[in-house]
Amino acid sequence: MPVALEPNVLSKYEPVIGLEVHVQLLTATKAFCGCANHFGSAPNTNICPVCLGLPGALPVLNAKAVEFATLAALAINCEVRERSIFARKNYFYPDLPKGYQISQFDKPIAEHGFIEVPTPHGLKRIGITRLHMEEDAGKSLHDGFADSATRTYLDLNRCGTPLVEIVSEPDIRTPDEAFEYLTRLKEILLYTEVSDCNMEEGSLRCDANVSVRLKGAEKFGTKVEVKNVNSFRFVRAAIEYEIERQIEVIESGGRVMQESRLWNAGEGRTYSMRSKEQAHDYRYFPEPDLPPLIVSAEFLAEAKSKLPELPEARRARMIAEYELAPKDAATLTSSREFADRFEAAARTARNPRRVANLLLSEVGGRLNALGLEQEQSPVSMAGIVLAADLLDEGKISSKQLKQLLDVCFEKREDFPAVYEREKPEQITDASALEALIDEVIAANPRQVEQYRAGKKTMAGFFVGQVMRASKGQASPALLNELVTKKLDG
Ligand code: ADP
Ligand code: ZN
Numbered sequence: 001m002p003v004a005l006e007p008n009v010l011s012k013y014e015p016v017i018g019l020e021v022h023v024q025l026l027t028a029t030k031a032f033c034g035c036a037n038h039f040g041s042a043p044n045t046n047i048c049p050v051c052l053g054l055p056g057a058l059p060v061l062n063a064k065a066v067e068f069a070t071l072a073a074l075a076i077n078c079e080v081r082e083r084s085i086f087a088r089k090n091y092f093y094p095d096l097p098k099g100y101q102i103s104q105f106d107k108p109i110a111e112h113g114f115i116e117v118p119t120p121h122g123l124k125r126i127g128i129t130r131l132h133m134e135e136d137a138g139k140s141l142h143d144g145f146a147d148s149a150t151r152t153y154l155d156l157n158r159c160g161t162p163l164v165e166i167v168s169e170p171d172i173r174t175p176d177e178a179f180e181y182l183t184r185l186k187e188i189l190l191y192t193e194v195s196d197c198n199m200e201e202g203s204l205r206c207d208a209n210v211s212v213r214l215k216g217a218e219k220f221g222t223k224v225e226v227k228n229v230n231s232f233r234f235v236r237a238a239i240e241y242e243i244e245r246q247i248e249v250i251e252s253g254g255r256v257m258q259e260s261r262l263w264n265a266g267e268g269r270t271y272s273m274r275s276k277e278q279a280h281d282y283r284y285f286p287e288p289d290l291p292p293l294i295v296s297a298e299f300l301a302e303a304k305s306k307l308p309e310l311p312e313a314r315r316a317r318m319i320a321e322y323e324l325a326p327k328d329a330a331t332l333t334s335s336r337e338f339a340d341r342f343e344a345a346a347r348t349a350r351n352p353r354r355v356a357n358l359l360l361s362e363v364g365g366r367l368n369a370l371g372l373e374q375e376q377s378p379v380s381m382a383g384i385v386l387a388a389d390l391l392d393e394g395k396i397s398s399k400q401l402k403q404l405l406d407v408c409f410e411k412r413e414d415f416p417a418v419y420e421r422e423k424p425e426q427i428t429d430a431s432a433l434e435a436l437i438d439e440v441i442a443a444n445p446r447q448v449e450q451y452r453a454g455k456k457t458m459a460g461f462f463v464g465q466v467m468r469a470s471k472g473q474a475s476p477a478l479l480n481e482l483v484t485k486k487l488d489g
């Protein structure tokens, strides 16, 4: 159990981290049979002789799984191998009736990729060693039954679910970098729509490999693998814990053992699971029931054409196109679906930048204040476009817009309905406005002088004052025109 280590002790060491991520692919059927690939079915209902590994049953590769694996590989900048080989990974476990998993070993479908993650020193490239295809095992159910104290049940529905495993290079140096890597990877996978990446349902699972070495040392230290941590925040916490534990072992004269450890979230620590001496020898050998997987040039070109604009590129483009702050671009691109809805709407507006602005500040601000998610917003994208256009055409003032949005949130109604009903009054009568302008001009001789001396930006001051005097009801377009005329005249 690590005691608090002195910062000057911690800072002598450099952590080295590599992540292995398992991702379930969103195919309709399993990797090598026609069973439904579906989470939440009654136990042992989506099974057949192939995924149970009954003698004589033969696997047939699901083309959709290959397409998804290829898309994922391209999205993380991997080279896709033309000819890859399936292999049997042999081990005994109750949730694995076949006695082996079909996986890929020395010739995976893709290698040599990278993703870029933000760090305090700018974007950093984390290498991806490989992406390979494999099938999932079933699930042992240890809890939830009357006799769970003495029995474990098996649900084999998950047997044969198509997975990709994405293995990073040991390029990660801090728990935060690991967190960012996972966040970016998940975002990319969601954009490519190959997985729902739902960690609670186990569609995305992560093992963290951690070692430490003295700063400046050439060789890596002995690594420990922390298995199956079920949230990104726990991955970060588990890595933080491991770094300190290993430094403490070394500082007290010991040696870090190569082993697998399990994260215990309740206690905030890792536990030894099995040491390398007890580790599996999987006795990989080429799967005799499947031919080599050939990814043709046509297939690859087709996959490339299906690749969407990826989050990082999309953020950069949207920052330029809508003049967004990076933080706002990150919000707008947090999901592909949200970014798509925003852009489809914004492009119909007179001024797309204004749509971004209203969405983020006026609507976003109100959502934040109420602790609501974007999906719970009473104001639709179309509503925001209407609001932006009305503002742009000077048909409502920004004060009136704020009042209308307040009503939308109070009554949970969309903007077009509220606008139609309330049709806020606008003073479009020039003589009424001129009277107000005259009053404001008379009350502010110093500002008039400044304006006439050449400080043209002073016009904004008068517009603001008159708008306030009109209780926000002055037609902004007319007001602007009249103020300049009066001041110049
Ligand atoms: P193994 O043979 O135990 O599976 P690999 O070399 O295949 O180990 O690496 C598995 C994962 O561990 C990869 O993500 C890799 O980047 C990471 N890794 C390898 N060596 C180290 C190390 N010394 N410290 C931290 N991570 C490491
Ligand atoms: Zn099956």
Ligand code: MG
Pocket: none
């Ligand atoms: Mg390995």
